[in-house]
Amino acid sequence: MxxxxxxxxxxxxxxxxxxxxxxxxxxxxxxxxxxxxxxxxxxxxxxxxxxxxxxxxxxxxxxxxxxxxxxxxxxxxxxxxxxxxxxxxxxxxxxxxxxxxxxxxxxxxxxxxxxxxxxxxxxxxxxxxxxxxxxxxxxxxxxxxxxxxxxxxxxxxxxxxxxxxxxxGLREALRSRHLIGVAQGMLIQRYGLTLDQAFNVLARHSQESNTKVRDVAAQIVEDGSLPATHDEVRVASPELAN
Missing domain, CATH: 3.30.450.40 (GAF domain)
Incomplete structure (x- = not known):
């Protein structure tokens, strides 16, 4: 050539x-x-x-x-x-x-x-x-x-x-953000949380279960199962107890 x-x-x-x-x-x-x-x-x-x-x-x-x-x-x-x-x-x-x-x-x-x-x-x-x-x-x-x-x-x-x-990597990051956002929305609707409080619940469960926040969110979105009872949500977001 x-x-x-x-x-x-x-x-x-x-x-x-x-x-x-x-x-x-x-x-x-x-x-x-x-x-x-x-x-x-x-x-x-x-x-x-x-x-x-x-x-x-x-x-x-x-x-x-x-x-x-x-x-x-x-x-x-x-x-x-x-x-x-x-x-x-x-x-x-x-x-x-x-x-x-x-x-x-x-x-x-x-x-x-x-x-x-x-x-x-x-x-x-x-x-x-x-x-x-x-x-x-x-x-x-x-x-x-x-x-x-x-x-x-x-x-x-x-x-x-x-x-x-x-x-x-960018696609995965966008998917993770979307999953976390949807999971936050589900927690907000069920427990009357703010956006920050909903994220605190995800972060707390992530830390205690040694699971990525994205995977916690995916469990909520894909399986419809929430990672915490109402009392546990209050513990994860202490300001709700006031």
């Missing part, structure tokens, strides 16, 4: 990724597009840094990739695992002869994966989100040009993941 063609490809790619409705769909689309964009890539997957794991499988183009990524997580070894942990690019020309990750390499070679390229997925602030995992059934499938293309694609992909998470 010449520079103009490449610019158009990546402009279309960015619009495509930003059009996805949530993070899982964004991750799936990234994996699909990676196969189209990086010439040597036959299969692709994504490993994410999460609270549960430094390299949790997030999306893949099929069961073969899913298995390869799950093996890296369970064995805690492999190029993509190390990329997610160390923020470094790793490449394998032949999994049958590479000895850096012996157990994992031998097992994926048996699956038919011979070449691997793993590059970092970075957020807008440079934070390490995980790794883009590119696989091929041929030996030495990834050239220097493929490596450059993978890094360019990963830069767009990481930005899309970051935006998707930000949008999801």
């Amino acid at each position: 010449n520079p103009v063609e490449r610019a158009k490809v990546y402009a279309d790619l960015s619009r495509d990724l930003l059009a996805q409705k949530n993070e899982p769909l964004t991750l799936e689309r990234i994996a699909e597009l990676a196969v189209q964009v990086v010439p040597g890539c036959e299969w692709a997957g994504i490993s994410l840094r999460t609270a549960r794991s430094p390299a949790e499988p997030g999306a893949s183009t099929g069961p073969l990739v899913q298995r390869a990524d799950e093996l890296q997580e369970s064995l805690q070894q492999g190029p993509c695992y190390d990329t997610s942990v160390e923020n470094e690019t790793h490449i394998i020309g032949d999994t049958r002869t590479d000895h850096r990750w012996p157990e994992w390499a031998a097992r994926v070679a048996d699956l038919g994966i011979l070449s691997v390229l793993s590059v970092q997925l970075l957020g807008a602030e440079g934070e390490l989100l995980g790794a883009l995992n590119l696989y091929a059934p041929q030996v030495n499938a990834f050239s220097r040009n493929d490596l450059d293309e993978a890094h360019l694609f990963a830069a767009h992909a990481g930005g899309a993941i970051g935006i998707s998470r930000e949008v999801s």
Whole structure:
């Protein structure tokens, strides 16, 4: 591709990724597009840094990739695992002869994966989100040009993941505010509380039950069950006793 063609490809790619409705769909689309964009890539997957794991499988183009990524997580070894942990690019020309990750390499070679390229997925602030995992059934499938293309694609992909998470966070915050507002309204109607008193009831129950205020509100709204008797409401809002 010449520079103009490449610019158009990546402009279309960015619009495509930003059009996805949530993070899982964004991750799936990234994996699909990676196969189209990086010439040597036959299969692709994504490993994410999460609270549960430094390299949790997030999306893949099929069961073969899913298995390869799950093996890296369970064995805690492999190029993509190390990329997610160390923020470094790793490449394998032949999994049958590479000895850096012996157990994992031998097992994926048996699956038919011979070449691997793993590059970092970075957020807008440079934070390490995980790794883009590119696989091929041929030996030495990834050239220097493929490596450059993978890094360019990963830069767009990481930005899309970051935006998707930000949008999801805003949506969740709005949903939480809505739930809390509805729950306050129910308490106001039933007990004749003020808006602040109703929130005090939610906060008190949240503290005593070690439950998030949002979850207390959701219980009220979704189940129709109130978290406190009338006497407990008075305790939570002492000014009512006066």
